[in-house]
Amino acid sequence: MVNRKELNPEASPHAAFGAKLRVVREGLGLTQDQLGNEMGYTCGHISSVETGRKVPTLRFSRQADRALGTANTEDAFERQWREIRQGSLLEGAPEYMGCEARSAEIRLYEVGVVPGLLQTPEYALTLAEGAVLRGSITEEQAAERVQMIADRQDALKRRTPPMVFVVLDESCLRRPVGEPAIMNAQLEHLMEFADRPNTMVQVAPFDLGARRPFDLPIYILTMPDRQLMSYAESAQRGHLDRESTSVLPLLTAYHQLQALALSQAASVAMISQLRKGTP
Template identity: 30%
Template sequence: MADARPAGAPTVLRVVLGKRLQDLREKAGLSYEEAGRALDVTHATVRRMEKAEVGLKIPYVEKLLRVYGVLDAEEVEGFLALAREANRPGWWHRFRDVLPEWFSAFVSLEGEANLIRAYEPHYVPGLLQTEDYARAVLRAGMPHAPEADVERAVAVRRQRQALLTRDRAPLLWVVMDETVLRRPIGGPEVMRAQLDRLVEATDLPHVRLQLMPFAAGPHPAMYGPFHIFRFPIRELPDIAYAENLVGASYFDQRDDVSAFLEALDRMCAQAAPAHTTKAILGGIRKEI
């Protein structure tokens, strides 16, 4: 499990390059300590670079590549160019005043994934929220924040949603608890508009929405919400994300992620089939 408070939220590219550095070190047969001595730094610095917990210092990266036996000048320069790109802040950096550091990493993963699976027992997922619904949710979660901060947080959510309309949009597959649709947020008009938004989303070819009805009883993920990200990048494993009141945890170990995947697969089998979602949403809307 990776702690959710790194020194600067890592971009996905930084994660990938960190894993490449790890592969090169291991292929060279060097330990953290030996690599650290080559840089005249502690072994922890090398480990943190590989785990994307710190930025990639270009002189360090260049020297490590040489130590690891990467001697081709063109290959070295290509790696360094990627490292410089990886150190650039993402678009969300300008919202860092209202975006928690631990969630910045989430936005980076979300933006690079080609498959996003999620279980949500409390709220409509951010990628599918209307602005009014998002505003009501954010006000509840930021009770002491100035109105301007809430609006900036809404702007972050709006910009995140752009990935659903871009070319080669990711597949978004969500299991949402019936509680989400029964909890009044923002008043009847806001809820009706939000349900309409969900109905529209079911028509998108890259959105699959399933509802877990009360009648289905207990299920394997009653502990809380989580996401699983899959990427089109060979070096990057599936990553699971679980959130709590003051932060979040990211999991990339195979056994940990497998536990999330198994729970979600079981829930998908237990939830109402995706082709029935639109009718269920329409029925709930009539009740509001």
């Protein structure tokens, strides 16, 4: 075959995914063009995934399983995609995100950066690219992070979406991320997010000082059966807690934080002022 690129499945998890895709496709006697037509992708897209130039998405994996007959099997591409994604996450994060997508209520507090559920694609990409420049993650892992954020946001767009309560430390708004246009678009998105019927956005101002109950980001979920769970991350690990004796005090502290934070109207006014460049 002309211009056939030899694949090295040992090079990376995505290279292994692409090599497997080629093996299964050719085993069924399909060309890249034929598979692309079945999946709703171009021939070039199929080629880019097979050679590791493009990172496969959840949708791509599911479409591949449907077209190649591997759905719900040990060799499912969706299963391999999830293994790749989870391999780059902190302990506890995959389970948390699975619960988050089914939750009835989400409460979160973030410091320093806008949380993933509220990030614009450009803001998320800028953060991921910064991590690549620092050498803390690879370019592939950066692409995974951005796609993961998009998947989390899409998972919440269900017929009955969860209530989402957000408290942002003021540092989330004042820390510039990327070019001014990226930060302005992110601030505008926060204002739009606050305007949704199932959301509440508040800012915890700097002058809370020692009254602020949390020093690190915290996520608290209420599941449809009213079970509570919390998730928190340090630099090296994540911790998911399902014990009500541990989570209830966090929920109480979160309610106290909401009472101390600016109202949503005052919070949106602060965001609007920062977007316009006024102090």
